Amino acid sequence: MRRPSAGQAERRSQPRRSQRIRRGPQRHGPQRHGPQRRGPRRRAVAAAVLLAVATTACGSEGRTLNVFAAASLTEPFGELEQVFEQRHQDVDVRLNLAGSSTLGSQIAEGAPADVFASANEPVMADVAGDLGGEPHPFATNRLTIAVPPGNPAGIEGFGDLAGGGATVVVCQPQVPCGAAAGRLAKLTGTTLRPASEEQDVKDVLNKVVTREADAGLVYATDVRAAGDQVDEVGIPGAGRAANRYPIAVTARAAEPELAAEFRDLVLGEEGRRVLRKAGFGTP
């Protein structure tokens, strides 16, 4: 089941944009082969898995590694991609960044993923049959409250999301951040009264950035990435309901050793450093 295209286009635009900006100068770096073709190719992957299969098939001289990663991993995985490609000059890492559920569906439909990094464990469990090895937890992400700069509605804590005038936006329960919100609400005995249940954590953040919402339940990493566009109201004890991010090599991986190397980079010291910098917790 593919997502309706309209929603997809909007959600994708953000990670892709940040990637392009960050990656700009690197593209022309002398150490890479075929750099000009990478950007468009990655876009194709993001747009349609089938297209990705086609471009992979007529691939380049070097080796490629397809990494499917949750959208919240955009920043750290982009950095790790560079690290990995510097260590393996002949390898082209391609990131497919989207909602974990979407990526899970794509893998179940036969998309050419070598490594899968999910934002929660149930999605990983759903594709257990397509995995080539045990999933390893490599990061945690706790929920926090994003508010517009200056906190116009005066949100002080999780309890203020239970109604009482403020426009609150959360993720729908079907996606990991929504599931985490549900767990947190249960743990604290709070009943959330959202104005909207968004399909994606980035949509929640957008509603806060555009000031349509007074508060949004998002990941700590999202608040970190949004910079001064939002303020944060922390939730004590949110760590108890944090998401655990697992990573695994898939059964269909063309080069399982290479895929395992990337996984180990993420699990290793370099990976932990980069993840923490982006606001993740590391186990």
Place this chain on the structure above:
Amino acid sequence: MPWVLWIPAGLALALVVLPVAGLLVRTDYARLPALLTSDAALSALRLSLVTALASTIACVVLGVPLAVVLARARGRGVRLVRAVVLLPLVLPPVVGGLALLFLLGRNGFLGYLLDVVAGVSVPFTTTAVVIAQTFVAMPFLVVSLEGALRSGGQRYELVAATLGARPWTVFRRVTVPLLLPALGSGAVLSFARALGEFGATITFAGSLEGVTRTLPLEVYAQAQADVDSAVALALLLIVVAVVVIAVARPKAFDR
């Protein structure tokens, strides 16, 4: 008719029919009754029918006068206005949703005014769903009506005026009755477009069960977790659309 036409015609038909057939094949028929009668599905269906009907009525009430003005008014600005009216057809719905937010959102200039003056906030309400649907569906109605008005010309209106009918009488007793066939097909198109509307709705109105989560949004929500459920809901959406077209078709499309 040259027989060669059958080849592209067949391809065109296949392009429409085969994906739907694929959906039918993927459907989990054992779970279908349970999936379709879930509270979430029923509330999404109800909301979709109510909002699509409301936005179709809004399209007719606002679109008929607009089409008449566009078809009859003279002047240089009319061409520009016509292009603007067609904008929602080419605009990605998400962009339409953003545009609506910038107008009617809390910080939009109209939304701010409404909030301050009347204490009304539009986003995240069922009204927002209807507005988003009307925004994307209106061009379908206006385009079909304007075409009919232009091809029909003004000769009947003129004759009616020479019989002593005032402009309002002419509009009521001549223009509108002559428009009815085109109005029928235009309204069906608008309803269908409103029923399938997704991008502008989710951007402008958000997604909350029973309030703003219409069938397409529910399909999308379910697709995150339970593909079978999403497929079942998609099937429901198709059935509703087919019923609407089947009911309205004889009058609207057969001449």
Place this chain on the structure above:
Amino acid sequence: MSLHVDVAVTRGRFTLDVTFDVPAGSVLAVLGPNGSGKSTLLQCLAGLLVPDSAAVTLDGRTLTRAPGVQVPVHDRGIGLLAQDPLLLPHLTAVENVAFGPRSQGVRPSRARAQAREWLRRADAAELTGRRPAQLSGGQAQRVAIARALAGGPRALLLDEPLSALDVDAAPAIRGLLRRVLRRTQSAHSGESGDGEVVPDGERCAVLVTHDPLDVLALADDVVVLDAGRIAERGPAKEVLAAPRTAFTARIAGLNLVPGVAAADGLHAPNGRFVAGVPSGDCLPGEPAVAVFAPGAVAVHPAGAPHTGSPRNVVDARVASLEPHGAVIRLRTAGDGGAETGIAADLTPASVAELGLEPGSAVRLEVKAASVAVHPAA
């Protein structure tokens, strides 16, 4: 009580500049080829076009005084009967006819009764409940006539009302129009006051046409339009029979022989019988006029033997020979029943071959099939 028109309008390189009066109860024909300004004139009268400078008054009421006054279409009291009947397709015949009275505030039941009466007068009573799609061209035009009259116009504009009809239907509709438009026929319309807003005798009409036959059958007077200006004006029969300008002669020059209609022709006052084809509305014994074009007249030397089928043969003397476009128009001295003589068109070669000059004796022949016999206006 009359229609007074003084209009000047410029559209691009075309200028229309006309002045005329239509007395109450009379019909004025505006005759002209395409592009002569007929439609522009109609639009000015109907109120669709604002002239550059104009004065249009109807029964003393100013409808247009440009610049400044422009009474809207619905308030002018000017009815329109177009080439196309333009019946509203979603209404039945009787509803179409009742449209005018209804729009003017007459109660539905009374409007319907008036509509039935007008349909009856238009010989269309049996069409009452039919939809326009179920009507033939002639039937639809009958209903359209009834509708135009039911609107109670003080003046009626007729825009080529017969040109869209096929040849079988046109004579009957022409007859109907004669009946409803002609003041002389208005005597028997006083039988019922129902629907009588403007007495037939006071209503005036402007008939726009390119067909001289329509003028002959329906109009009292005619103005001939040439490129936006009036080329000639006068009583219809005089202008058509004896055009004073070459332009009028070219578009309207006809041979007319008045007399009394017969089953297969017409008896001229001088006792001569003109064989011809009576039109559908032409009753034997009624006043009529035989009409034939100059081009239908064959010219032979005097005393030439009969060539067979032509049934009308006249001996005459050439009065004049004038170039007329590519042909030479020959006109005979008054004879043959036509007061002004008969006109015939010949090629210059024929004129030379026959050695024709004013005073020459000729024998003229016209096929009966080329002669139309119409009721006289």
